[in-house]
Amino acid sequence: MTLDTNTEERPLALVVDDDPVLRLAVKQFVERLGFETQVATDGRAAVELFTKVCPDIVLLDAAMPEMDGFAACAAMRALPEGAHVPVIMITVYEDESSVDQAFNVGADEYITKPIHWAVLRNRVLHLVSSYRAERQLRDDHAFFQSLVDSIPDPTVVVDTNLVVRWVNSSAPGFFAFEAISLGDPLAFHAKATIDDDSDTPLLSLITNIVTHPKHQNETIECVLSVGTAHDNRFFAQLHARALRGVQGQVHGFILRLQDVTTRERLRSEASHLGDLARHDSLTGLANRMLFEERLRSLIARHDGTDERRVALLFLDLDGFKAINDSYGHAAGDQLLRAVAGRLESLVRRGDLVSRLGGDEFGILLTEVADLDVIKMLAERLLDSVRAPVVIGGESCSVSASIGIGVFPDHAESGEDLERCADSAMYRVKNAGKSGIRFAEPIR
CATH class of the missing domain: 3.40.50.2300 (Response regulator)
Known part of the structure; x- marks a missing residue:
């Protein structure tokens, strides 16, 4: 041999x-x-x-x-x-x-x-x-x-017990990690959480990947929100994937993180600017831009056979000019904010109340099956607007004219729906104001 x-x-x-x-x-x-x-x-x-x-x-x-x-x-x-x-x-x-x-x-x-x-x-x-x-x-x-060292982002390999087996030169000192050494359990900063509504601690997510086989064929990606002892906040993009042996058994996980703080801050600023561009600065309601976007989206999603309807209500205040003239614009602004709050409190989650300009409001109702339900809500909206508002110690009252268009009963497009609801509102105005009117059905 x-x-x-x-x-x-x-x-x-x-x-x-x-x-x-x-x-x-x-x-x-x-x-x-x-x-x-x-x-x-x-x-x-x-x-x-x-x-x-x-x-x-x-x-x-x-x-x-x-x-x-x-x-x-x-x-x-x-x-x-x-x-x-x-x-x-x-x-x-x-x-x-x-x-x-x-x-x-x-x-x-x-x-x-x-x-x-x-x-x-x-x-x-x-x-x-x-x-x-x-x-x-x-x-x-x-x-x-x-x-691993050639990967510019901090990268760590852990076994199924989350013990560190490999670590590249970029990982030690990275803001998301506590002290990290080979053979030690993986430890993230105490304030590192998944940046979503659940506020899930990072180690809980990794444990979930380890213990749930359904995740072990996926690349898990999420953004971590990391707070430091100095109350600074940073962001890291986490990429996690299972590492398998020849026979497919999971031996561990590779975790790669990217510092995306600048990206997330820019995204947050852009989102904030986008919100400002789509919301009314006085009342905080959606403005006409967001109203139009939502209306187009709702109409596009409706397949024409669904019995659930999209309702558009145009609400224009009656007597608002007199409040402005008598008490000043600050009082008028206070009244608009009060009306906005009342309207928003009466609609469902998923419906949209917007201020379209001046003393005109638009309300979008989604998935409404019964016209009587729409009418009942419109009456409640009208009653809420009529309730007095105390301004500078004085009780002030306004009313409203409400025109209602329903898709697909009254219109075949978003533009037509706006026109027919607007027309119905002006019929209320011309008939003496302070009332509700549906648009005419399509013949």
């Missing part, structure tokens, strides 16, 4: 013995096994040669002048690569003390003279095979570490 050298360069054996006959015999023996060889006649020369050639195995005599095998083995083990290279001690010593000393200084095997060549052959082949496998693992480890 010899070493398989088909896939790698021939391994190198360092043969060390002060006896030239035995040194030659061992040298020729390992060469027949497929090794290249280097030889040394004493321990000191062996250590010097070891640093130059870095062998795959050392066959080391124990009893030698200058430096014996025990001291040479200890010196080799102190070298950077010496911690891994297998060493077989070959000696005439059979006493317990010598055996203990050999293993204490780092020998992997201990063979006595005269040499049993079959035993030596199996020891050599087994140790070199194991050394090669271990070296490949170290190379793979170094390769994977360099691969």
Whole structure:
């Protein structure tokens, strides 16, 4: 039996013995096994040669002048690569003390003279095979570490118990992590949460991924909101995915984080500006822009066969100009805010109340099956507007004219729905104000 050298360069054996006959015999023996060889006649020369050639195995005599095998083995083990290279001690010593000393200084095997060549052959082949496998693992480890380090974002690999197994150079000190070290449980900043309504702690999310197989074929992505001890807030995008073995079993997870603080702050500012652009600054209600967007969306989603309707109510205040003229614009603004609050309190979640301009309001009702329900709500809206508002110690009252258009009963498009509701409202105005009127059905 010899070493398989088909896939790698021939391994190198360092043969060390002060006896030239035995040194030659061992040298020729390992060469027949497929090794290249280097030889040394004493321990000191062996250590010097070891640093130059870095062998795959050392066959080391124990009893030698200058430096014996025990001291040479200890010196080799102190070298950077010496911690891994297998060493077989070959000696005439059979006493317990010598055996203990050999293993204490780092020998992997201990063979006595005269040499049993079959035993030596199996020891050599087994140790070199194991050394090669271990070296490949170290190379793979170094390769994977360099691969992970090449990722610019903080990246951590954890096992199924959330113990850190790999970490790249960008992760330590990243604001989302507490102190992070190999072999320690994963620990995120105490205030790190998923940036959503549930305010879920991050570790709860990761635990959920680990314990629920349905998530283990997915790449989980979410934004973390991270608060610091100084009340600063940062944001990180988390990417998490399960790592599987050859047979598909989950061995751990790779977590990658990106600092998206600038992006999220810009997005928040843009969202805030978008809200400002779509809401009335006086009442906080939706403005005409948002009203038109919602109306188009509701009409587009309606398939024409659904019995649930979309209702549009145009509500125009009666007597508002007199309040403005008598009490001033500040009083008029106060009344508009009061009316806005009353209207919004009467509609359902999902319906929309908007101020379209001046003293005109628009109300969108979704999924209404019965016209009588729409009429009942309109009457309640009218009653709420008529209720007095105290302004500057004075009780002020207004009323409203309400025109109602229903899709698809009264119109076939959003534009037509607005026109027919507006027309119905002006019929109320022309008939004496303070009332409700439905648009005419499509003929």
